[in-house]
Amino acid sequence: MRAFKGVGGDPVFFERGQGAYLWDVDGRRYIDYVGSWGPMIVGHAHPAVVEAVQEAAARGLSFGAPTAIETEMAELIRAFVPSIEKVRMVSSGTEATMSAIRLARGYTGRDRIIKFEGCYHGSGDSLLVKAGSSALTLGVPSSPGVPAALANLTLNLEYNNLAQVAEAFARHADEIACVIVEPVAGNMNCVPPIPGFLQGLRELCTRHGALLVFDEVMTGFRVALGGAQGLYGVTPDLTTLGKVIGGGLPVGAFGGRADIMDRITPDGAIFHAGTLSGCPVAMAAGIATLRQIGKPGFFEALAAKSRTLTEGLLGAARRAGVPLSTQSVGGMFGFFFTAEPAVTRFAQVTACDIDRFRRFFHAMLDEGVYLAPSAYEAGFVSAAHSDVDLETTVQAARRAFSRL
Numbered sequence: 001m002r003a004f005k006g007v008g009g010d011p012v013f014f015e016r017g018q019g020a021y022l023w024d025v026d027g028r029r030y031i032d033y034v035g036s037w038g039p040m041i042v043g044h045a046h047p048a049v050v051e052a053v054q055e056a057a058a059r060g061l062s063f064g065a066p067t068a069i070e071t072e073m074a075e076l077i078r079a080f081v082p083s084i085e086k087v088r089m090v091s092s093g094t095e096a097t098m099s100a101i102r103l104a105r106g107y108t109g110r111d112r113i114i115k116f117e118g119c120y121h122g123s124g125d126s127l128l129v130k131a132g133s134s135a136l137t138l139g140v141p142s143s144p145g146v147p148a149a150l151a152n153l154t155l156n157l158e159y160n161n162l163a164q165v166a167e168a169f170a171r172h173a174d175e176i177a178c179v180i181v182e183p184v185a186g187n188m189n190c191v192p193p194i195p196g197f198l199q200g201l202r203e204l205c206t207r208h209g210a211l212l213v214f215d216e217v218m219t220g221f222r223v224a225l226g227g228a229q230g231l232y233g234v235t236p237d238l239t240t241l242g243k244v245i246g247g248g249l250p251v252g253a254f255g256g257r258a259d260i261m262d263r264i265t266p267d268g269a270i271f272h273a274g275t276l277s278g279c280p281v282a283m284a285a286g287i288a289t290l291r292q293i294g295k296p297g298f299f300e301a302l303a304a305k306s307r308t309l310t311e312g313l314l315g316a317a318r319r320a321g322v323p324l325s326t327q328s329v330g331g332m333f334g335f336f337f338t339a340e341p342a343v344t345r346f347a348q349v350t351a352c353d354i355d356r357f358r359r360f361f362h363a364m365l366d367e368g369v370y371l372a373p374s375a376y377e378a379g380f381v382s383a384a385h386s387d388v389d390l391e392t393t394v395q396a397a398r399r400a401f402s403r404l
């Protein structure tokens, strides 16, 4: 995506970010809706975050030993996300999901996992798997280098299709360690769960002794202060976090029920370690960010921005006679070039007019608006996006739609 392979043309090289804006190496300014793929929820170079990073850096970059600041981060996470009784810091979302999968397998003594097509959980081998000819029996590697034997243990099912999950459990009873899911899918554009889907996953996991893992690397502290689990009222056994909790520095975390987390070394036998886990500078950036977004009304204002933007895009598309569908949850949004009013399934996402998306992306880029350079990625608003920025974006979209 960074190479613009999904949209064609030369990628933009950025030099500077401030608030809602990015500047490229030629000094052109863009309104940014990528936000480094999610972390920049308070805007680029927020003064409180920059100051916290500078102060922490001056005290030393990393000690590879316990610090008070990582405990402070853990306590903040626990306060906002009550299902997380214990938490471990790591350095990326990928590391968080890999570690959660190992923990689920170690805890249950089972090897198979269920994931959903169109959900992305980082680049760990078990999770880089596509559906095989029959989704219920075989996962195939999405990349050379992922062993087929490992991919075979991953069942890749259809998002929002609870019947398929029930069938998989019926067929592989006592073999499934966990179901891992993006509670709002942000890696196939922006696809919310249909009513009952997450609740149904919870019931099936409980009934079959499997763990429910919410990958909230994107949705955590993005759709609501308590994440998607707070928003939809479903309690997972394990949660993975990343992006926002690093405030722009490399951070991830995984946590959940204490009895499960206690199975990790050194008290348990399931291995986990990391040289830079809990790096104090990254913790400082994350804590400064969490303090900003913990202020009353933050998420109401953020969700209103997403709505203003998506309603504006929809209105602009209608005026130009372009079929468009939009969806948003909290601070994430998506738009689809389709006549379908709601997009709930991966097949609907891939059936959208990708060519039109490409033309729209470049037209917006020319207008000074930087959207995700892929039709399969959610967009993100930040607290720094002003009403004027949103209106400027909608005006740009009017011109872009009319040229499609």
Ligand code: PLP
Pocket (backbone or CB within 6 Å): 037, 092, 093, 094, 095, 097, 120, 121, 122, 123, 182, 186, 187, 215, 216, 217, 218, 242, 243, 252
């Ligand atoms: N999980 C989800 C839902 C993600 O969106 C991503 C990255 O986009 C990851 C995991 C992997 O995180 P990272 O890129 O920090 O390894």
